[in-house]
Structure formats: structure tokens, C-alpha cells
Amino acid sequence: METAEIVKKIRKIEITTRNLVSELFSGEYHSLFKGQGLEFSEVRAYQEGDSFKQIDWNVSARMGHPYIKKFEETRELNVIFLVDNSASTLFGTRNYLKSELITEITAVLSFSALSNNDKVGLLLFTDVIEKYIPPRKGKKSALRILRDVLYFEPQGKSTDLSKAIEYIYRLSRKKSIIFIISDFLTENYEDSLQILARKHDVIALRIVDPAEMEIPRAGLIHFKDPETNERLSLNTMNSRIRKRFSEMVKAEEKQLTDKFKRMKIDMVTLYTDRSYVTDLTKFFKFRIRMKKQR
Helix, strand or coil, X not given: CCHHHHHHHHHHHHHHHHHHHHHHHHHXXXXXXXXXXXXXXXXXXXXXXXXXXXXXXXXXXXXXXXXXXXXXXXCCCEEEEEEECCHHHHCCCCCCCHHHHHHHHHHHHHHHHHHCCCEEEEEEECCCEEEEEEEXXXXXXXXXXXXXXXXXXXXXXXXXXXXXXXXXHHHCCCCEEXXXXXXXXXXXXXXXHHHHHHHCEEEEEEEECHHHCCCCCCCEEEEECCCCCCEEEEECCCHHHHHHHHHHHHHHHHHHHHHHHHHCCEEEEEECCCCHHHHHHHHHHHHHHHHHHC
């Protein structure tokens, strides 16, 4: 694609998503994420009215009287997007390809972070680490992320989420907001994800196409796995096959939902056949309510 066309497409997405940010997300994002980071400030002598929870017992023992650790809220946060770039995201039967929905969601959240004066970073992954952009402030960084999510050509085809999680864990020392945007059609990432969530605020945005949830009555359909190239043919007029598929999907849905509940990690499912705006706004408002109740 020519440079002029790339700039035009990026500009179009920027305008669309920035309008959404200003109209819908800026208030919720600001309320939810502003000032959640805490950084060490100083150790000082205990004063009347200080919380006993802040006492640094090691320093107090050395000094012979109580000292407390002081922390202050950070004015800016690191927001990092772990974006699935595998071949399965090139699938879509309705309004969006999964990859297109991933692009727009990443853009909306990037510009939300930008309006909040936060730093934004990106990790593109397949079964290998494709590209990493460290968190930086400013519109230039957000546009670079958008360009790479749109046009980066990955080397891998399949998915290894655990590798991406372990990579970002090693690099991110400061507590960050980490959005994992993927269809989560992969396995063996739970241990890595739990470790990451102990250090960072992790939010899973799962991208799903309706055709992955229910087989239509459309005669003989030939399927091909875009990551492994495995092929399968099904007679979708057979009601028993459709019922078995539906039961299998429901079981996997419950297993995935239960898995994230056990890990105490929020997961939002976003669909290619409907607007993600309602689901994301609802999620932000839910998190704000939960934050106030703590």
C-alpha cells in the first residue's frame, strides 16, 4: 500500500476513534485509571495520625522508633497493549475481521490514554515476539502504535500468549495497565498470566466472531485452520453435528470464564457483528463501581 493511502487510513481511524474518546470514554477512563499507580516517596518518622499499616518494621527496628513508608500517586500511568497478530485474527464473517476490530479498539484505548496524559506502549505477538514499542507519551506514539497494528507483517502464524506475557513481565518494572487483546485461541498461558496480574492491572479483551459460536445450516462446509492449515469438512445440515458443536462451544465458554474468575482477572468479550462501544462502556462503569466499593 502506498504511503499516502496508509496516512489516509490512519487519519480516518484517528478521527473516528477520537470522537468516541471525547464523547464516550474519556470520563470513564479518567475515573477508572487516573492516579492508580503508587510510587515510593520517602521514609520518615511516625507521626500521630499515621496508619500503622504504613510502618516500615525493618527501618523502625534499626532506628529504635517507628518509621513509615510514604507513597504518592503517580500522575501518569503506563498503558501497554499486548496485541494478538496471529493468523486466526484474519477471520471475520460480519461487520469486522477480528484484526480490524482489534485495530479500532487499540486506537480508542490509545487515544483515551493520550487524553489522560498517560504513556502508551505496544507488544505485537504471534508464536514469537513480533515487535515491542516501549511506553511513551504523546500523539506521535499513539499514531505509531496504530500504524503497526494496522500494517505490521508478522513472521509467525500461530499463537503463544505465554511467551508474550513472560516477555512483557521481564520488561515492565513499573506497575502498568496491560490490555491483552486476543481471541485467546491458545493454551498453557494461565500460570504466566497469574504472575503478571500480581504485578500489573491486567484486562483481557477477547475478540469473537459469531461463526465461531454457532454453525449455520449451509450444507457441506469446508473449514481450514489459518494457524495450522488443518482442514475439516462438515455437513451442517446434520442437526446432531450442530448440536454437538453448540454444546462444545458452551462448555469451552464456561471453562474460559471460570478460568479468568479464578485468576481474578477481568475479561470482556467483544464481537465482530456488533458495536464494541456499549460493551466497553459498560465494563468501564462496572470497574468504577467496584473501585468505589473497595
